[in-house]
Amino acid sequence: MIGLTPPAEDRSEIAFFDLETTIPFRPGQRYAILEFGSILVCPRKLVELRNYSVLVRPANLDLITPRSVKCNGIKREDVESAPTFADIADTVYDILHGRIWAGHNILKFDCPRIREAFAEIGRDPPEPKGTIDSLALLIQRFGRRAGDMKMATLAAYFGLGDQTHRSLDDVRMNLEVLKYCATVLFLESSLPDELIENSVNSTPETSSRRRRNIKTSPLQPPTDQQTGENCTTIPILSFVSSAEAQTDPFDMSNLKNEIAQQVLQSDVPMKEKNRLSETVASECTGDQEGFLELDKISFSRIRATHVPLYDGSQAMRLQLFLGDKPLWLHCPRLKVRFGISGKFLDKVGRRRLNFVVDLYPSLCNVLQECDSAAQSKSIDSGSSSDWNPAVIPMKGFLNCPTARIHIPAELNGNLDQYAAEIHQKEFAGATATQKHISSKPKADELESLLNRGTVLDAFLALEPYDYQQRAGIRLVARKLVIYQ
Numbered sequence: 001m002i003g004l005t006p007p008a009e010d011r012s013e014i015a016f017f018d019l020e021t022t023i024p025f026r027p028g029q030r031y032a033i034l035e036f037g038s039i040l041v042c043p044r045k046l047v048e049l050r051n052y053s054v055l056v057r058p059a060n061l062d063l064i065t066p067r068s069v070k071c072n073g074i075k076r077e078d079v080e081s082a083p084t085f086a087d088i089a090d091t092v093y094d095i096l097h098g099r100i101w102a103g104h105n106i107l108k109f110d111c112p113r114i115r116e117a118f119a120e121i122g123r124d125p126p127e128p129k130g131t132i133d134s135l136a137l138l139i140q141r142f143g144r145r146a147g148d149m150k151m152a153t154l155a156a157y158f159g160l161g162d163q164t165h166r167s168l169d170d171v172r173m174n175l176e177v178l179k180y181c182a183t184v185l186f187l188e189s190s191l192p193d194e195l196i197e198n199s200v201n202s203t204p205e206t207s208s209r210r211r212r213n214i215k216t217s218p219l220q221p222p223t224d225q226q227t228g229e230n231c232t233t234i235p236i237l238s239f240v241s242s243a244e245a246q247t248d249p250f251d252m253s254n255l256k257n258e259i260a261q262q263v264l265q266s267d268v269p270m271k272e273k274n275r276l277s278e279t280v281a282s283e284c285t286g287d288q289e290g291f292l293e294l295d296k297i298s299f300s301r302i303r304a305t306h307v308p309l310y311d312g313s314q315a316m317r318l319q320l321f322l323g324d325k326p327l328w329l330h331c332p333r334l335k336v337r338f339g340i341s342g343k344f345l346d347k348v349g350r351r352r353l354n355f356v357v358d359l360y361p362s363l364c365n366v367l368q369e370c371d372s373a374a375q376s377k378s379i380d381s382g383s384s385s386d387w388n389p390a391v392i393p394m395k396g397f398l399n400c401p402t403a404r405i406h407i408p409a410e411l412n413g414n415l416d417q418y419a420a421e422i423h424q425k426e427f428a429g430a431t432a433t434q435k436h437i438s439s440k441p442k443a444d445e446l447e448s449l450l451n452r453g454t455v456l457d458a459f460l461a462l463e464p465y466d467y468q469q470r471a472g473i474r475l476v477a478r479k480l481v482i483y484q
Contacts, residue, residue, distance in 0.1 A: 011098040011099050011129070012043065012099075013040035013041060013042060013043070013049055013099060014040070014041045014042075014043050014099065014100045014101075014102050014132070015038055015039075015040055015041075015095055015096055015099040015100065015101055015102065016038060016039050016040075016041055016102045016103055016171040016174060016175055017036065017037065017038035017039075017095070017096065017101065017102075017103055017106070017110065017167075017171060018036075018037050018038075018103055018104075018110065018167040018168075018170045018171045018174070019033055019035065019036055019037075019109075019110050019113050019114075019167060020033075020034045020035035020037075020072040020074060020165065020166065020167050021033055021034055021068075021113060022034060022058065022063040022064055022065070022068045023065065023067050023068045023071060023382075023384045024384050025065055025067070025382070025384075026379075027379060029063075030116060031113055031116070032058035032059070032060065032063045033056045033058070033085055033113060033117055034055065034056055034058065034064070034068075034072065034074045034079060035053070035054070035055050035056060035072070035074060035166065035167045036052075036053070036054055036056060036088065036092060036167060037051075037052070037053040037054075037166070037167025037168035037169075037170070037171055038051065038052050038053075038095050038096075038167075038168075038171060039051045039052075039168070039171050039172060039175070040095070040099075041102075041175060043100070046175065046178075046179060048172070048175070051168060052091065052095060053167055053168040054082070054083065054088055054091075055074065055078060055079050055082040056079065056082055056083065056084065056085050056088065057079045057080065057081075057082040057083065057084050058079070059084070061076050061079070061080065064076045064079070067382050071165060072165040072166065073164075073165065073166070085117050085120070085121065086121045089117075089118065089121060089123060092114070092126070093118075093123075093125075093126045095126075096114070096126040096128065097126035097127060098126075098127070098128075098129055099128065099129065100128060100129060100130040100131065100132060101128040101130070101131045101132070102131070102132040102133075102134065102174075103132075103133070103134065103171065103174060104133070104134045104135050104151050104170075104174050105133065105134075105135040105469070106131065106133050107131065107133045107136070108133075108135075108469060109469060111131070114126070134174055134177070134178055135149060138154070138177075138178075138181055141181070141185065142181045142184070142185065143345065144345070148467070151163050151170060151173060151174060151177065154177045154181075155173055155177060158176075158177060158180045160173060160176055160177065160180075161173075290328060291328045291329060291330040291459045291460075291478075291479075292322060292327065292328060292329055292330060293330055294329065294330070294331070294362045294363060294366055295362070297322060297327075297366055298322075299365075299366075299369045301322050301323045302320065302321075302322060302327065302369050302370060302373050303320070303321050303323075303373055304318055304319070304320050304321070304370075304373040304374040304376070304377035304378075304464065305318070305319060305321060305377065306318055306319075306377075306381065307319045317464070318374060318377060318378065318381075318464040318466070319464065320370055320373065320374060320462050320464065320473070327370065327462055328459070328460065328461050328462065328478070329363075329366065329458075329459070329460045329462065330457070330458075330459055330460075331363055331457065331458045331459075331460060332457045333455055333456075333457065333483075334357040334358065334359075334363075334455070334456055334457070334458050335357060335358045335453065335454070335455055336355055336356070336357055336450055336451065336452055336453060336454040336455075336456070337356045337357060337358050337400075337402050337452065338355060338356040338452060339355055339447065339450050339451045339452050339454075340353055340354070340355050340443075340446050340447045340450050341353070341354055341355065342443060342447075350409045350416075351443055352406070352409070353406070353407040353418060353443060353446060354404050354405060354406045354407065355404070355405055355407075355450050356392075356402050356403070356404050356405075357402060357403060357405060357458070358400045358401075358402055359391060359400070359401045359402060359403055364391055364401050367390045367391050367403060367473075367475075368389075368390075368391055370390065370462055370473060371387075371389050371390050371391070371472075371473060374464045374472075374473055375387045375471075378464070378466060378471055383466050383471060384469070385466050385467075385469045385470055385471035386469060386470055386471065387471050387472055388470060388471065388472035389472065390403055390462075390472060390473045390475060391403055392404065403475055404475065405458060405460065405475045405476075405477050406474050406475065406476050406477065407419075407420050407446065407476075407477050408420065408476055408477075408478075410440050416442045416443055417440040417441070417442060418440065418441055418442070418443070418446065419440065419478075420441065420477045420478060420479060420480055421436070421438070421439050421478070421479040421480070422436075422437040422438045422439075422441050422445075422446075422449065422479075422480055422482065423435065423436050423437060423479070423480070423481045423482070424437055424481070424482050424483075424484050425457075425481050425482065425483050425484065426484045427483075427484075434481060449482055450480075450482075454482060454483075455482075455483040456480050456481060456482045456483060457480070457481040457483075458475075458477055458479075458480055459477070459478050459479035459480070459481075460475045460476060460477060460478065461475075461476045461478055462474075462475060462476075463476050
């Protein structure tokens, strides 16, 4: 253990830090810190100046379960003689307070754990003067070209070796990943447009997005608007979320709302979707091609179970069933509360489209039962992810629950096509006619059709996910019938 004792007045270094913790094994249980590791980095040269790493003994050693050991390798005997968090609190406070904090997914995980640990010993937590969450930063600047953007995946992408899930190793790997990503973006900014556009791994849409990111990227020294000369600001500090602009640096509500809008799993290849559709159509009973009517669903028969992926691997995914049949829903006469949103992009530059609908009681009850079944199975299987309910409560004048419906992307190389069938239902007196519009609609077509107040029938697949410590059920539109 190497101590960090910088001069009290020197707060300019960036404090990269990481925690290793226990993994809760029942609802409501808190994380216990097992290891704290940090490096102080020069913001101008991005070199490590000092480091600190220490194992921590939790108040209850029984929280160290086999699953916890499997994750980070820290065993009960490793921390039995280690200091408690109260013993190291002064050092942790001195490292973090008044500095810029940096780390991978720290806003979601590490920052709340620090606050909880200080609260448990009755002390005020350290406060950052800014934060750099490399998970959010890299998704924004680098895109999802490296897959799920977990640290282990990023390290493999750049050939940096395996992630050890030990605090000091992980923060050093985090810094190296940032350097590699910055280098790639810098080199791309120097390439002619045609080379980027003709790249094997690029498309016109992703290329233009990269150029937009490069033009606004803090990696390039900003230019003074009056003199035209480069300013002398520190490039990496342009990534920092100022604590002054954020009333509470630990308030995750804005970040949570943004992430909740994303499709948190990769799109399913079309050949798998077709196979799923054929299975559901042949096995399920219902009025609309295997999709179940709400009044035919018995809550006692809803169950969640793990089934193998279609890729031939040993990996499993959670799926909802009604008895022994996959649970897909026909939801008639839904009213659109908020139209198409496409704020986020997937790893190849596609817009992830979704919209929000009002829920009536029968559908709300079914989704809540599905949530309960899937969440229970997720907890039983050892997941510690936060559960995001499919039903979103709405407050205010229109106190009506809502849900977000996602539109799957078409994986056929065309970046502007989506894999939901679109139909229109028209009424002439007492007669209703339905016509098919598109099997692979484009984004602008969907935006023009799915406006606030639009009424539609939705044919939904319910897809449980567990991704980056967030879990829940996505409602994925396979077919939409829009009322005219």
